[in-house]
Amino acid sequence: xxxxxxxxxxxxxxxxxxxxxxxxxxxxxxxxxxxxxxxxxxxxxxxxxxxxxxxxxxxxxxxxxxxxxxxxxxxxxxxxxxxxxxxxxxxxxxxxxxxxxxxxxxxxxxxxxxxx
Amino acid sequence: xxxxxxxxxxxxxxxxxxxxxxxxxxxxxxxxxxxxxxxxxxxxxxxxxxxxxxxxxxxxxxxxxxxxxxxxxxxxxxxxxxxxxxxxxxxxxxxxxxxxxxxxxxxxxxx
Numbered sequence: 033x034x035x036x037x038x039x040x041x042x043x044x045x046x047x048x049x050x051x052x053x054x055x056x057x058x059x060x061x062x063x064x065x066x067x068x069x070x071x072x073x074x075x076x077x078x079x080x081x082x083x084x085x086x087x088x089x090x091x092x093x094x095x096x097x098x099x100x101x102x103x104x105x106x107x108x109x110x111x112x113x114x115x116x117x118x119x120x121x122x123x124x125x126x127x128x129x130x131x132x133x134x135x136x137x138x139x140x141x142x143x144x145x146x147x148x
Numbered sequence: 149x150x151x152x153x154x155x156x157x158x159x160x161x162x163x164x165x166x167x168x169x170x171x172x173x174x175x176x177x178x179x180x181x182x183x184x185x186x187x188x189x190x191x192x193x194x195x196x197x198x199x200x201x202x203x204x205x206x207x208x209x210x211x212x213x214x215x216x217x218x219x220x221x222x223x224x225x226x227x228x229x230x231x232x233x234x235x236x237x238x239x240x241x242x243x244x245x246x247x248x249x250x251x252x253x254x255x256x257x258x259x
Contacts, residue, residue, distance in 0.1 A: 036191075074237060074249040074250060074251045074252055075192070075237075075247075075249045076249075077246075077247070124191050124192075126191075136194050136197065137194075139184075139191035139192045139193070140191050141189075141190055142189070142190065142191050
C-alpha cells in the first residue's frame with residue numbers, strides 16, 4: 033500500500049485568491065490523480081498528474097483554473113486559482129501503480145477548502 | 149454514459165445488526181469493481197476489489213458480491229459496529245485508471 037499525505041488538511045480562503053495543495057507519497061508511483069468531492073457528492077476526477085509533462089485534464093476542468101505540478105514520482109501540487117464559493121470542496125490526491133486495472137488506487141486524507 | 153447507482157442513499161442500523169448495500173452499474177467495458185469506505189473528513193479506503201471472474205470477496209465483516217451478467221454488486225456488513233458509520237462508495241473501473249464513482253450510501257450505526 034501507499035501512504036499519502038496532503039497539506040493543508042483544511043483552509044478557509046477569500047474569493048479571488050489561490051490555494052496550492054500538496055500531495056506527498058511515501059514511495060515512487062507512476063500514476064497520481066487529483067479529485068474533487070463537492071458537498072454531498074461523490075468524487076470527480078480533475079486530472080492525471082504526469083511526471084515530467086503537462087497534466088491531463090478531464091472535461092470541464094482547465095489548466096488555468098487548476099494548474100498541476102508533478103516534479104517527481106512522489107510529489108504533486110494542485111492549485112485552485114481565482115477561487116469562488118463554488119470551489120468549496122474536498123480535494124483528494126490519489127495514486128496508483130502502473131497496470132492499475134487490477135491494482136488499488138490509494139487516496140489521501142483530502143483537503144477541505146471553504147471559499148468565502 | 150458510464151453510470152454507477154447506489155441504494156439506499158442512507159440507512160440507520162442498530163449496533164450488532166447486519167445490512168446490505170446495493171450497487172448497479174452500466175460501465176462498459178468492465179475491468180473491476182471496488183467498494184471503498186470513507187469516514188467523515190477522510191479519504192476513501194479500499195475494502196474489496198473484484199474482477200469479472202470473481203463473484204464474492206470478503207474483508208473481515210465486509211462481504212462483497214458481484215453479478216457481472218446483471219451488472220449488480222452488493223456489500224454486506226455483518227454484526228455492525230459503531231466504527232462502521234461511514235459512507236460506502238461503489239467504484240467501477242472500465243480501463244486502467246478511469247473510475248466511475250457511485251454517490252455513496254451513508255451508514256449510521258447506533259448503540
